[in-house]
Amino acid sequence: MNKKSNKKVLAHNLLMFSVLVGLFFLVGCQQNTDDKANSDAVVHYEYLSLDEDYTEEINNWLSEARRNKDEELYHLSLDNGEEYVYGKGYNKGKVRYTYEEFDGKNHSSIKATLLKGESTDEVFIRITSNKEVDSITLDMTDDATQFYN
Known part of the structure; x- marks a missing residue:
């Protein structure tokens, strides 16, 4: 593989990692609507x-x-x-x-x-x-x- 190809793969992997971290952050910050107080x-x-x-x-x-x-x-x-x-x-x-x-x-x-x-x-x-x-x-x-x- 050449350097240009390696940089594209690295950039793609970094982008995917950032998206996954962002999704985990968003999901983790959601209000828990299944809370006992909310479900009564x-x-x-x-x-x-x-x-x-x-x-x-x-x-x-x-x-x-x-x-x-x-x-x-x-x-x-x-x-x-x-x-x-x-x-x-x-x-x-x-x-x-x-x-x-x-x-x-x-x-x-x-x-x-x-x-x-x-x-x-x-x-x-x-x-x-x-x-x-x-x-x-x-x-x-x-x-x-x-x-x-």
Whole structure:
């Protein structure tokens, strides 16, 4: 091999080495998004059985809501941060957490949306959050496409 060829090979190898070192540096400096703190959901909800026994406060509230013929949506907020939603004539629910900053103030809210079902359907949901929430909004829809989007 001649000197010119050796210099090209050396320059190529040096360039490849620099690129690899740069990639390792960039990958090493990336924020770890799999962190436990980042992977915890801010809001959690679960469907509850209507046949279970709960605390006296929840049982009384649920019994009253199920007996009432005038309203369809009910909400109970407990001091421990748990929220309960019951809907008559609804068969599914979803929950969304929103955090906004406007006018120099922070505002966090939870929105529970229930999907209209048959008149005999009932849905009972417990909502918990690992953040303090300023407001809870109940929403309803009979449009499944809107519900799932």
